[in-house]
Amino acid sequence: xxxxxxxxxxxxxxxxxxxxxIWIKRDDMTDFIASGNKIRKLEYLLGDALEKxxxxxxxxxxxxxxxxxxxxxxxxxxxxxxxxxxxxxYPGKDSGNFLLNKLMGAEINIITPEEYEKVxxxxxxxxxxxxxxxxxxxxxxxxxxNYIGSKGYEDAIxxxxxxxxxxxxxxxxxxxxxxxxxxxxxxxxxxxNLKIEVRGVVVHKKxxxxxxxxxxxxxxxxxxxxxxxxNLIRGFEGKDYAYPSEEDLKVIKYVAxxxxxxxxxxYTAKAFRGxxxxxxxxxxxxxxxxxxxxxxxxxxxxxxxII
Ligand SMILES: *Cc1c(COP(=O)(O)O)cnc(C)c1O
Numbered sequence: 635x636x637x638x639x640x641x642x643x644x645x646x647x648x649x650x651x652x653x654x655x656i657w658i659k660r661d662d663m664t665d666f667i668a669s670g671n672k673i674r675k676l677e678y679l680l681g682d683a684l685e686k687x688x689x690x691x692x693x694x695x696x697x698x699x700x701x702x703x704x705x706x707x708x709x710x711x712x713x714x715x716x717x718x719x720x721x722x723x724y725p726g727k728d729s730g731n732f733l734l735n736k737l738m739g740a741e742i743n744i745i746t747p748e749e750y751e752k753v754x755x756x757x758x759x760x761x762x763x764x765x766x767x768x769x770x771x772x773x774x775x776x777x778x779x780n781y782i783g784s785k786g787y788e789d790a791i792x793x794x795x796x797x798x799x800x801x802x803x804x805x806x807x808x809x810x811x812x813x814x815x816x817x818x819x820x821x822x823x824x825x826x827n828l829k830i831e832v833r834g835v836v837v838h839k840k841x842x843x844x845x846x847x848x849x850x851x852x853x854x855x856x857x858x859x860x861x862x863x864x865n866l867i868r869g870f871e872g873k874d875y876a877y878p879s880e881e882d883l884k885v886i887k888y889v890a891x892x893x894x895x896x897x898x899x900x901y902t903a904k905a906f907r908g909x910x911x912x913x914x915x916x917x918x919x920x921x922x923x924x925x926x927x928x929x930x931x932x933x934x935x936x937x938x939x940i941i
Pocket of ligand 1: 670700701777779809810811813815816898901924926927
């Protein structure tokens with residue numbers, strides 16, 4: 635069951651940067667507190683949770699996870715309790731998404747990066763414990779990235795195909811981490827038979843093969859047998875996930891000052907820079923703005939260097 639939670643359709647805006655037409659799909663405007671890409675996945679995931687009569691939602695992410703913040707907000711609005719497992723890591727604690735999670739309230743468990751390696755098992759064990767107490771728990775994997783969540787991004791492509799002629803564009807660019815967004819976009823493009831490249835700029839250090847396998851697994855479950863065209867751009871992850879480079883921070887300032895669009899320091903700044911630096915002779919492209927605005931406020935110290 636799909637819920638209707640996001641404010642849709644989100645606008646597709648035409649902008650010019652460095653002489654190129656860059657059309658921005660404003661999925662940073664899908665909501666306020668639940669804004670960003672995760673709400674589209676959660677329309678399916680939380681629909682599934684309700685269908686299964688769940689009363690608790692368990693999920694995980696980095697300390698500043700956008701996914702955890704959106705899941706917390708939406709699950710509560712739908713009447714379910716929330717348990718979060720957050721990886722204790724840079725950047726700063728009581729700010730950004732983490733601050734919002736604390737204000738909204740939830741059972742927040744901070745775990746070490748070593749424990750986080752086994753977070754799927756930890757969440758399953760928690761679900762079993764809650765079930766012994768008579769509750770029904772629904773576990774959502776990191777980033778909401780499984781085939782159920784990815785359907786939200788097939789829908790985003792269907793939505794965009796009604797707003798613009800996607801075949802007039804050279805490529806779609808999107809930040810890629812747990813890869814459910816990328817998988818949904820590529821699946822949507824294939825299901826509509828569109829001739830457009832889909833490029834995912836990877837924002838962490840995990841091997842390309844691992845990301846590719848995840849995408850292929852989801853494509854398979856979405857009924858897409860042709861796995862060609864997976865195009866992952868590397869070299870823009872910087873030091874690692876959630877560590878923006880100075881160039882990334884400068885891109886945030888450049889885009890904000892040129893257009894009033896705010897990129898975030900963890901995903902979209904890296905993806906936007908990756909796009910600008912690899913688009914070559916492409917003249918007109920789509921950039922999916924996946925949100926993350928609150929993450930800016932967790933990186934004030936880093937940003938002080940460029941403002
Ligand atoms: C989670 C997230 C992404 C990456 O989406 P995946 O489906 O995990 O690849 C990109 N941008 C923002 C702002 C996010 O929060």
